Amino acid sequence: MKDMKQFKGKRKGPGRPAKALAQDNDSRELLLAVAAKQFARYGYDGVTTVAIAKAVGVRQSMVHYHFKSKALLWEETIHYIMRKRKALFPINDPSITNLPPVERIKTHIRLLFDASIQEPEYGRIFQYEAIVGGERFQWLMDQYVRRSVAIIDRTIAEAVESGEIRNLPVEHLTAIISVPRYLSIVFESVVRDIHNIDMPTQDYLSDLCETYIDVLFNGLLHTPG
Incomplete structure (x- = not known):
């Protein structure tokens, strides 16, 4: 004792x-x-x-x-990458969630592009894991991807319900909104080389983002005058 x-x-x-x-x-x-x-x-x-x-x-x-x-x-x-991306893409911020659905979608696209520009590692890692498949891919989906996609899905559904955009399959529209930013980052050097683009990467991708939003919401063809 x-x-x-x-x-x-x-x-x-x-x-x-x-x-x-x-x-x-x-x-x-x-x-x-x-x-x-x-x-x-x-x-x-x-x-x-x-x-x-x-x-x-x-x-x-x-x-x-x-x-x-x-x-x-x-x-x-x-987790380290996503903490940094969260600061660039505050998807649940009231200043975003209170926007009308279409403006919210446009804001999501701009933020997604910007996050991909500032933190390109996530897109490249995700692309690799999506190709390979398996436990890491499922972990990534469960930890981060499903929640983010669900938010975009809901926003698109609201825009369809309000009549602002056409009633097309939500999963198709979410893919159209989400996927091009990854491809833009992956093929950015290819496009710059082919077209002799001499400007900072961030400026080029920011301009590309605005063109993408314009074509997505206003179409590629001239409206008959």
């Missing part, structure tokens, strides 16, 4: 110094940033924790210290 009392009376040693914790957080964020670029460029199967550690300039053990496995690193990388 005496030994137990002595044990209980002892104070715990100090925790890790704040500086060490900050360094841990910094190294974790740097690993996530590098992992995002690696997974986007090479796909899950083409990336190793050794390569990520080398790119950051740390030992492989540091990767496993923070993430335990490549699979967990991939999941945390997606």
Whole structure:
């Protein structure tokens, strides 16, 4: 009992110094940033924790210290990307949700384009996982994609119900609204090279977004005068 009392009376040693914790957080964020670029460029199967550690300039053990496995690193990388995208695409913000349906759709398109411009890694990772399929793809769908698509689906349904847009299958309209931004990012360098476009990527894609919205809602053909 005496030994137990002595044990209980002892104070715990100090925790890790704040500086060490900050360094841990910094190294974790740097690993996530590098992992995002690696997974986007090479796909899950083409990336190793050794390569990520080398790119950051740390030992492989540091990767496993923070993430335990490549699979967990991939999941945390997606969360890291989506936290950044959320700031660029606040889809549930009242300033967006209170807009009329068609204006809300246009705003969604602009925000989706902008998020894809600012954070292109997500689109490339998603494209890879969609092609490969499997558990990671389903995890990605369940964690993020279904909720975002459901919001766009509801907005389109409201626009159809109000008579602002034609009564076409919602899933078709959502695909038409959502997919082109991925293709625009993927083929941006191809289009720029073919047409000798000499302007910053963000400016080019922003202009493309407005043209896309114009054609989508006003049509490609001239209205008879």
